[in-house]
Amino acid sequence: MKILTDIQLAAAIALTHMRSRLKQTIVATAGVTFGIMVFVFMVSFITGSNEYIRAIAFDQSPHLRLYNEVQTAPGTIIGKVMPNTVNMVDHVKPKDVLPGLKDGKHVVQTLALNPQVAAISGSINAQVFYRLGSSTINGVINGIEFDAENALFNLQSKLTDGSFKELSTMPNSVVMGVGLAKRLNVKTGDRLALTTENGNNFFVTVVGTFKTGMTDIDKQQSYANLNTVQRFLGVPAAYITDIKIKLHDMEPAPALSLELQQKYGFQGSDWKQDNAAILQGDILRSLIVYGVAVTILLVAGFGIFNILTMMIYEKMKDIAILKAMGFSDSDIRWIFLVQALIIGITGALLGLLFGFLCSWGISKIPYKSDVMITLDHLPVSFNAMYYITGFTFGIITTTLAGYLPSRKGSHVDPITILRG
Amino acid sequence: MNLITVKNVSKYFLQPTRMQVLNDISFEVEKSKFITITGKSGSGKSTLLYLLSTMDTRFEGSIRINQEEMLGRNNSWLADFRNHHIGFVFQFHYLLPEFTVLRNVMLPALKLRRYPVAEIEHRAMELLQLLGVGEQAHKRASLLSGGQQQRVAIARAMINEPLIIMGDEPTGNLDSYNSAAVFELFRKMSAEKGQTILMVTHDEDIARKSDQTIHLADGKIDEIMVR
Ligand SMILES: Nc1ncnc2c1ncn2[C@@H]1O[C@H](COP(=O)(O)OP(=O)(O)OP(=O)(O)O)[C@@H](O)[C@H]1O
């Protein structure tokens, strides 16, 4: 009880001190405000951009992928036949195998029943040449079952023209990436030729165009019905090259990927591998944000340290008198600590407010990006966590900055000052 | 019963060289007396007073005030003891310049919390009026004249009705008129409220009018005059 009234009294004295040094107090508070504001603003804006980039990338990448890659056979046939002799075989060539997944369709059906799996799609990914007139462009054709693929990647939302419906109703139809369509100078309704790796030619009709925002995909890829692509490649109806999976919880993807690779003997990868560069960039950007914020807060903390140290030198006499009156060391410490806390709390709260206003303001600025089609304003992330972190940051720095001077103040020896 | 018992007190300063400032001091003070401490400059008067004020506890021997030993107490206990039992008046009045006169007087009582704030304010006002500076109550302390400030300092020393009021040459910085007036105020207080007064002074007149004078020479008690 006594301690409460003691702190209250210390606070009253602190306020009087601050009122008589209003200008310095305001400058110190403004320093904290600025630090917290920049922190909140930068975190919101940079995280907003990060999240947007992730959203685009992840939208296009499944949590887990299974596929086959043409590989050099491990060992040679002669090695198998005569294991106990030294065999030399030069220039071993990769086996000519189809990159199809063995039993792929069956695996898809089995995995669809797995409770971890949210959506699954088996598809064919094949290299083709798109030809129109004299121009030949190397690209990819994706044979999909629209409903399954749409459940994974929300294809419908990426359609810019035409429709996906006709893929299944109209023979030899494709939906083409906008970049690719532009390069070939075709639009919905146009026809062009397509050559497979084996050299077979087909005429296809463009029934729509799509845009994912990922330039690589938009410039190379088109979608066609699974059966259509199987017919182009001359493979049986069970043939697929890719299994793409979306999980309910994406965290265990790497572990599950390993498990499935071993179980079925496929190659695999997961979202963490596929987006390693983006994830790494996220970490670096966060480091920059925190680095800048910490620097600014250090400067602000130094401001508080300064004003309090100066105050204590000016107030030596007052401290001595207060001690003679019966104020204890800790009462004196509180007087200066309270000043630091008031500056810190006021500065931090104002910083949060201005930080929020800045973020809000910038989130209203129209921003057109050719890459990010769904973006019409600058991406800003609003998360209570940034505000809590910013506030805690501010209070910790100011308390630390106030602690040393206040300790110094509490150790002032009243006699040396009072004896004059 | 003695209010203050000083027994074999010695005090050394270690800086710049080890030097004995007080040498085996012993005396006793009864309640409600007016005591003066005199002696040549450098004889150790202030040093002794600050030991008695409990602000300095680095000494040898024993100082008991109101039956309590001061040696070896911790900081917060001593602060609390001062708050309750000791009022201090300095040579250079030393008010807190940013606070009003009234607030200066109230501070020790606000720390003590014996009475509610309104009651403290009322008492502070009464004291200021008694000391003739009632009209100045709401001014900032730094605006008062030297004599006025010293009266305010006396009011501040008395607000908690301490057992002892100490002063290190409290009249030393005042002209003879104010000096006499302040001395009279001290006198009146100790008579009315039964407070013990312990005052370091160079003023022969004041010393002669006190109940007891402790004369120091070279850190030793030269003589104690009881009147
Ligand atoms: N902090 C200190 N460190 C070293 N020596 C000190 C210290 N304080 C006082 N002294 C010395 O102790 C001696 C006594 O000092 P003190 O202030 O008690 O004298 P005084 O009797 O009050 O003198 P005056 O009448 O001038 O005020 C002096 O020689 C002084 O130099």
Ligand SMILES: [Mg+2]
């Ligand atoms: Mg002295």
